Every structure is written in C-alpha cells, then in structure tokens.
Amino acid sequence: MTDVLDKDFEKITLKKIGAYFGAEVSGADLSGEFDDVTFSEIHQAFVENEVLVFRDLIISTDDQIRFGQMFGELTVHPFSPNSDKIPELIIFDNKEDNPPFGTDVWHSDETFRQCPPLGTCLRALDVPEVGGDTVFASMTAAYQGLSDRMKNFISGLEAIHDFKPFKQLFDDDDEGRRELQRFELMYPPVTHPIVRTHPVTGNKSIYVNPQFTIRVIGMNEIESRSLLTDLFDLAKIPEYQYRHHWYNKTMVLWDNRSVQHYAVHDYWPKRRQMERVTMEGDRPFSSEENVIPDALKSRKSPQPIGANVNHGGHSPKRQFVRDLD
Numbered sequence: 001m002t003d004v005l006d007k008d009f010e011k012i013t014l015k016k017i018g019a020y021f022g023a024e025v026s027g028a029d030l031s032g033e034f035d036d037v038t039f040s041e042i043h044q045a046f047v048e049n050e051v052l053v054f055r056d057l058i059i060s061t062d063d064q065i066r067f068g069q070m071f072g073e074l075t076v077h078p079f080s081p082n083s084d085k086i087p088e089l090i091i092f093d094n095k096e097d098n099p100p101f102g103t104d105v106w107h108s109d110e111t112f113r114q115c116p117p118l119g120t121c122l123r124a125l126d127v128p129e130v131g132g133d134t135v136f137a138s139m140t141a142a143y144q145g146l147s148d149r150m151k152n153f154i155s156g157l158e159a160i161h162d163f164k165p166f167k168q169l170f171d172d173d174d175e176g177r178r179e180l181q182r183f184e185l186m187y188p189p190v191t192h193p194i195v196r197t198h199p200v201t202g203n204k205s206i207y208v209n210p211q212f213t214i215r216v217i218g219m220n221e222i223e224s225r226s227l228l229t230d231l232f233d234l235a236k237i238p239e240y241q242y243r244h245h246w247y248n249k250t251m252v253l254w255d256n257r258s259v260q261h262y263a264v265h266d267y268w269p270k271r272r273q274m275e276r277v278t279m280e281g282d283r284p285f286s287s288e289e290n291v292i293p294d295a296l297k298s299r300k301s302p303q304p305i306g307a308n309v310n311h312g313g314h315s316p317k318r319q320f321v322r323d324l325d
C-alpha cells in the first residue's frame with residue numbers, strides 16, 4: 001500500500017516510508033537552481049517528516065552543495081575526511097584498506113558543537129548491493145512514547161556533550177597531544193537540554209546520544225549513567241526506527257534536531273562511496289526557556305509550520321506499553 005502525503009503540495013509528491021516518520025520525495029528536479037515554492041515545500045516536508053529520501057538522482061556534487069546551502073551555511077567537520085578542494089564536502093570512500101570509523105553508534109551529527117548542524121545530506125555514489133544500511137530513530141517519537149512521569153522527570157535537565165570518540169584519532173606522542181589540546185580548546189564540552197524543542201515545529205525530542213553525551217548535570221556518576229543508558233536505549237526500539245537501504249543515486253536528508261542515526265558497518269570490506277554536506281544549525285533550547293520563535297527560524301526557512309508532526313496519525317507509544325501509574 002502506498003501512502004501519499006500532503007496532497008496540497010504543488011511541486012513535490014511525498015510517499016510515506018516509515019510508520020512514524022520518513023518520506024520519499026519525487027517531482028523535484030535538484031539538478032540546478034530551483035524555485036522558492038519547491039524549496040519551501042521540501043523544507044516543510046523535511047521538518048514534518050524528519051527524514052527525506054530522493055531516489056534516482058542525476059545530480060553533481062555541486063548540485064548537492066547548492067541544495068544543502070538552501071537550508072543554511074555548510075559546516076566543515078573538524079575530524080572527518082573532508083575534500084581537499086571543498087572542505088565543506090565530506091567524502092566517505094570506505095573499502096578494505098579504509099574501514100569506516102565511528103559511525104556505527106547512535107548519534108545526531110556533531111552535538112559536541114555549541115550549535116550542532118540542523119541537517120545532514122548524504123548521497124550514495126557507489127554502494128554495495130547488500131549491507132551498509134543507515135538506521136534512523138525518531139527521537140520525537142521516542143519522547144512522545146514516554147510516560148508523563150518520565151517527561152516531567154527529564155524536563156529542564158541538561159547534559160554535557162564532548163567530541164570524545166574522535167580523541168583516538170590523535171597520536172599518542174608530544175605532537176599528537178599538543179594537537180589534541182588545540183582541538184579541546186576549540187571545541188570544549190558543551191551543555192544541551194536533554195529535551196530539545198524543535199525551532200520550527202515546536203516538537204520536543206530526546207537530545208542525548210551515546211556518541212557524544214557524557215554526563216547529566218546535577219546528578220552523581222551512577223545516577224547520570226543510569227538515566228543516560230535508559231535514554232540512549234530509546235533509539236534502539238524498532239517502533240521508533242526507519243531503516244534505509246541505499247542504492248546508487250539516492251540522497252537522504254535528515255533533521256539532526258529530531259532524529260538519530262546509526263550507520264551499519266556490515267558491508268565492509270566491500271567498497272562504499274558517499275558524499276555528505278552538513279548544514280549549520282541553531283543553539284539547542286528547551287521550550288521551558290523564553291523563546292522568540294521568529295528569531296529561531298533558520299536562514300531561508302519558510303513561515304513556521306506551527307503544527308505538530310502527525311506521525312502518520314498514530315501515537316508513537318508502542319501498543320504494549322502501559323502507563324504504570
């Protein structure tokens with residue numbers, strides 16, 4: 001059965017691909033400049049569906065870069081394999097002598113930054129027939145699935161994020177330690193709310209991840225570890241997931257403010273070539289703070305959507321979960 005969404009769109013067609021989130025976009029030609037209406041519709045589809053899939057694209061690297069720039073400034077990842085010519089472009093060329101590094105763990109991209117990227121756009125150039133999927137988890141759905149007691153408990157809490165997994169990239173010698181210290185000064189640990197409010201939709205999501213989140217502020221070590229483990233485990237619940245199998249010429253755009261992802265490393269040592277651009281985002285906030293919605297809109301964003309994400313008209317709470325109170 002095909003679920004066609006948002007029939008009001010003029011320029012694009014959306015097909016639902018996950019129960020709570022995820023949609024496939026067709027009808028948009030991304031191989032050049034596109035008009036404001038097309039961008040506005042794609043942007044609305046992006047924030048409402050959290051993950052967008054574009055298939056059978058005949059586009060160039062420049063087209064992908066231009067597409068990313070419609071959403072905001074592109075960022076340069078401090079630790080990834082960036083292109084020499086275009087530092088904003090990350091080139092993944094994983095193969096036998098270049099195994100994938102550090103992406104087989106649940107995360108939202110670069111939450112060690114004060115202003116983590118709002119979205120990531122990844123395009124498959126040459127991918128294996130089997131394996132190498134990316135699994136996404138809607139942390140909006142995960143939040144909505146919590147009991148009211150748990151929502152109240154984590155409301156207002158903050159956690160520290162740190163680029164810890166990348167520290168092993170530095171050599172264990174004087175020069176390596178000096179270099180690491182330089183990066184630690186550039187990217188000191190940052191504090192983000194555990195419940196993040198999406199700046200466009202206003203939806204709340206769980207904003208901690210096992211790759212970068214190290215501690216809950218105001219808790220002792222045991223309490224912090226225990227709470228973080230429980231929250232990290234939410235991404236593993238299949239009902240909150242959409243698993244994407246890649247084909248060449250497919251591009252996926254995901255909203256780092258509302259989803260986490262996990263790149264499955266089961267394809268290695270086969271070759272997998274992808275290109276990625278990442279768009280600068282806002283400083284995460286929780287709606288318990290004072291919010292001025294107009295000031296929080298991303299550059300080039302259309303008018304705020306306002307409506308909550310429908311998640312296909314279903315409550316994301318799993319059917320067998322009952323409130324215990």
Ligand SMILES: [Fe+2]
Binds near residue numbers: 107108261
């Ligand atoms: Fe990632």
